[in-house]
Amino acid sequence: MLCRDGTLSLICFIAASLISFSPELQFRLGFNIYATYFKNIWFLHAVQYILINVSALLAFRGFAYQIAIRALFLGYVFGIGILLSINAPSSWQVFGIYTTVLASFHYTEFLAIAWSNPAALSIDSFILNHSVAYGIAACLSWIEFIIERHYFNVMKRPSLVSYFGLLLCICGEILRKLAMCTAKHNFNHVVQNEKSDNHELVTHGVYNVCRHPSYVGWFYWSIGTQLILQNPLCLFAYALMSWSFFHDRVLIEEITLLNFFGEDYVQYQERVGTGLPFISGYKINS
Template sequence: MAPSTPENISLSAFLLGAASFLLSTLFYLSQTLSNLWDDWWILIYIFYVALTNCVVWVVFNSKDAYKVAVRGCFLGLVFGFGLILSFQTSSWTHFGWYLTCLSVFHWSEFYTTAVTNPRSLTLESYLLDHSREYKIAAAASWIEFTVEWFIFPGLKQLRYISVFGLLLTVLGEVIRKASMITASTNFNHYVQYRKQRNHQLVTHGIYSLCRHPAYVGWFLWSIGTQIILCNPLCLVGYTIVSWRFFRERIFEEEIYLLNFFGEDYVEYQKRVGTGLPFIQGYRVKM
């Protein structure tokens, strides 16, 4: 029987896709097959992709379950592919790190929302269709990595820089998920224009350190991904564009938070900063 809840469906499908990494382990365990793996691993991986899609289609046969599962499986396959690249001794190793971080981020957005705030859960919680600008930014980072890999291959071998980027990305992921778990039903991927009956002002835990930890986490994560890839152009671009986006987002969101919570939020603003450099948020003029 297929898992019934969205979080279980997503997790099962993600693990099914991520199991593609076990293919590399299987072949590396046998020296007699190592050459075969080097020559055929892409075709074997493609076969596994087709197989997992058939399994998802059969197991998660309801329309809603399939939509959740196919996205989870896709992200799992990206995660597995990223791990395969990560353990290859090639100049694409760091791109493998990036793919694992990218897939985990999107899958965990859905899974965490499903566990902590199921009432706000939709397919968009995967954030795969976040915005046109987000897709353009992602494509730009892939193009820059590929072009520079051809022209300046040594630039993509700066391991200590990539390791720092990986650590920054993981830190950002931890901060963002901690904020989602702490806020629980008070967290939403979209700015709320109306106060819900159970909407509370969260000021404890990670929210005692900064007012917008979810944005702080995403900001660090986005910058970290470009440091992993050693993409100097996108690093500058991501930093500027992300900072401007969060400045505008925080300004807009705090207008509504002040309307929702009044003096309590004013006092919270006085005690705790936004968490992002040079961003003050919306301030009530006294």
């Protein structure tokens, strides 16, 4: 059952997406209302986005407001991404696909926690402020895309590479969300240092396929985003940095899990791999 905060976020996300579609929808239906007052479509979107944020400010307070403005932002970006992928020049369409994938990933992170572990729900569940390195990496991928589009326009048009990247993102996203919903209250975005009374070792479902399905999903999702953008430099950099990050993260987490569950986790390690390439995790006998 989705908690109240999750329901609020879902309503805001959907509402913002629909509002972002409204000028295009009215144009396709033959209405000319917006064109009478706005000559620039991006100025119209800016006005719409400001208005929905003012509405959120008037309607909500505190934690509910913080949820609403983030869900509205991600919903509007999601909608703009779809519009770009359909209407933009071909060399911008893959950026629209990427934008949609990025917005849906961050929103569904919050939604999955709201569904499976509402007690752990916080503003950080959107992971929009994941880390400085994450933000820098995203900005560098945008810069590479813009520069390469300027000098090698044909390189950025939709191709089998970008569609394969989209498929990789979808599969990675599904795997990560299945992991979160399978683990339920045992999942947390932050590695836990102390074992809670209801903390259990989850070995069924996708955890019977690999020990760290949420990391596996995120790893391949991150690589998929750069395949969508057809960014050769960031593809290599993302693969290397993501591998390094999850290598260290798995070591830290498995030391904690071995302290929590002892021999049960050792036996689990023997049966199931991490799922990440060339990462075996922390072994007591190694």
